[in-house]
Amino acid sequence: MVSVAVTGKGGTGKTILSALLVKFASKTGKRVLAVDADPDSNLPEALGVEPEKTLGEVRELFQMSRDDMVSHDKEVWLEGKLMEVIYEADSYDLLVMGRPEGAGCYCYTNNLLKSILRKFMSHYDAIIIDTEAGLEHFSRQTIKDVDYLLVVTDASMKGFRTAERIRDLVKELNLDFRGIFLVANKINDMAKKVIEDYANEHKFDLIAILPFDEKLAELDLRGVPVVKLNGESELVNRVEEISGMIFG
Template identity: 35%
Template sequence: MKIAVSGKGGVGKTTLSSLLARYWARNGYRVLAVDADPDANLGSALGIETAGIVPVAKMEDLITERTGLRPGTVGGFFKMNPKVDDLPEALGREKDGVRLLIMGTVKKGGGGCICPESVLLKALVSHLVLYEKDLVIMDMEAGIEHLGRGTAQGVNRLLIVVEPGRRSIETAAKVRELTKDIGLHKVAAVGSKVRNSEEEAFLHRSLDGIPLIGILPFSEEIARADLESRPPSLDDPQIHKAIAEIAAALESEAS
């Protein structure tokens, strides 16, 4: 399976990504967790030490080697199909069956960036989605800039994490519109920090056709884990039940 996770900042998409990754690893899958959010903190949610890890987007020597052009160079030719198949193994850091790869992002203005670092990242995402044999979970920002039309069909599901609130719903609608531009129609939502049936009903009413496939309720364990800078316990009954149900929904869609 190839799962991309998006949503407004602070809704819990990194928490969901990390819990799904650890759940599937515990159940025997080889899992590659990809941090594609500029505010990279998936490692801490997985309990993986990230000190010293440089995001792929900032590895100037690697980008130069693979594309033939150093980032920041004005003009010049570079490879549009750089070699990337060895990078997940070479650059990943593993713990308890989950391998973490920190992508980073390309800072750009205007209409976009056709630059060596952007080309390398997109080639790497294409490889992860289309050819990587591991189960891949990509924790993305509130957009889909790492995905393109060529990789959209390889994604089993784009999950938009939403909390009971109007701004979160508005972000979900914007992400849904972006997915239409690249032909990605396999979109679903997961509710996060839901406290009661009224809030769950609000999400069902407000998602405007985006299927809600699961709920990660508000959890004292998740809140404590965040304060203590540790991964939430998968053995917490409330968390385990919710993640097992979301994982089962995704597995049934992928089969």
């Protein structure tokens, strides 16, 4: 199993990259799980699907009723509910995490959920996690077990700074990824050289430069799922290459 989390500054293209990775990873016949870990969920729209339930809702339900269950039942109940939350598309499954926990002590619930999720995820070949912008999920350690980190930046100093902060935090928290890769997105010719120089200077492993794509912008404006972009697009071809590099 290979897992990848897509991170970076807000609006840089994490969700469209995640959706296209799901598309290409599942094209190769792999068992793919897409995870929407952004509370402001929009991976389903990008994929063109409408799951009804989130893991957050299950967590709340469990939190309310767990005291009435005996130990063994708790695990069985949660496993059953998790299956109800999984959205099964034709060539991949989707799990929407939903809102983070409310006030109160969720340690027990979260630990149980974590162990159930770990077991569940081990059944997939490829896991793609779309995360919320910024650094919050690192401090909550929700993505500490993934293999690869893709850090998406656009052509802006703010995007670079967030990428640096993510890398610093990973180091500080001693998180152990197999690779941390920078992906530059919405890049025009002028910005290309700047990005390459920046990556060199800051020793970032820049694995892809994705162009600004007019067609994608148009699809987005009309609310058409990004996965409908076809192979004539350079952006799509580049993402297929990333998928090949990571998932084989």
